[in-house]
Amino acid sequence: MNNFSKIAIAALTFGGSISAASAAGVITNITASGDGLGSFNYTIDDTNRVLDLTKVFNSVDPIVLTFTVEHSTGPGNPYTVKEAVINSSSQLWTDFHYTIGEPDRGNGVVFTQHNNSVLSGFSLDQSSGPRNLDFSGSLASGDPAVTAGFMISPFDPGQGNTMTFTITQAPTIGQVPPVPEPETYAMLLAGLGLMGVMVKGRNSKKSA
Incomplete structure (x- = not known):
């Protein structure tokens, strides 16, 4: 069983425990910005609460993803996120970090069951928590994409309302002789x- 399969199973397990919820926050749009951004694309499967993201870093500067959340009815399960990350920065990465930014209104957003989060070729550091994921590993420029798997839980902003939150992603480069x-x-x-x-x-x- 691969790491992403474990994430998916955890999402189903967690989702089953709260499927009786009658309202949910649904992600309707994702935008990307930042000096490190080369390209970005995504798909949203709201039926199964799955996000599929692909991003290319042209430098080691951070990329900020902004998520727009709207009110909906239905189960308030977490979203399972599958993400392909590509290093085109011409530099070797030795760490990779995810940080959730406060939403513009309402309650906080968290990485659900953050200890189950994965990034292929990297290990999850003990410094990680519900609001940050810190990975250590190695990814050279031009290497095949690495795949991340984690869950996020946006809250329901209420009928007629929307809210946004951010996830900042940033690589760290190693010391070059x-x-x-x-x-x-x-x-x-x-x-x-x-x-x-x-x-x-x-x-x-x-x-x-």
């Missing part, structure tokens, strides 16, 4: 040359 300066190469070559002269001198003495 510095490139030696030309002077360093010159000193290295001079040292190797001196060692060669010394070895040659010793061999000459032995021959004599």
Whole structure:
């Protein structure tokens, strides 16, 4: 069983316990912004409460997703989110972070059962919580997309109302070894040359 299957099962389990709810917040639109944004697309399946997202990072700057939520009737189950993340930033990522921003009105939004959240090739850090997911791993520029799986629970803003909340996504780059300066190469070559002269001198003495 893969990690996303576990997320889906957790969503069904959690959803079954609250399916009697008569009102729900439904996500009707998602927009993306931020200096790191290359491209973004999504689909929403409100019947099964599933979001399918794909985003490309052109730099390590954050991308902010803004979710619009409206009132609806029906079960208030969490949304299961499946997300493909692509690194086109030309830099190696060693961490990846999700942070929920406060909605513009009403109650908070959380990552439901956040301990079950996954990001392929990364591990979930202990610093994670209902409002933030912190992952450690490795993703080089040009690598195949990694897949995230988590759940979010928007609240019902009430009949006739809408609300928005945000999820900021940000990679962290690792420390890259510095490139030696030309002077360093010159000193290295001079040292190797001196060692060669010394070895040659010793061999000459032995021959004599």
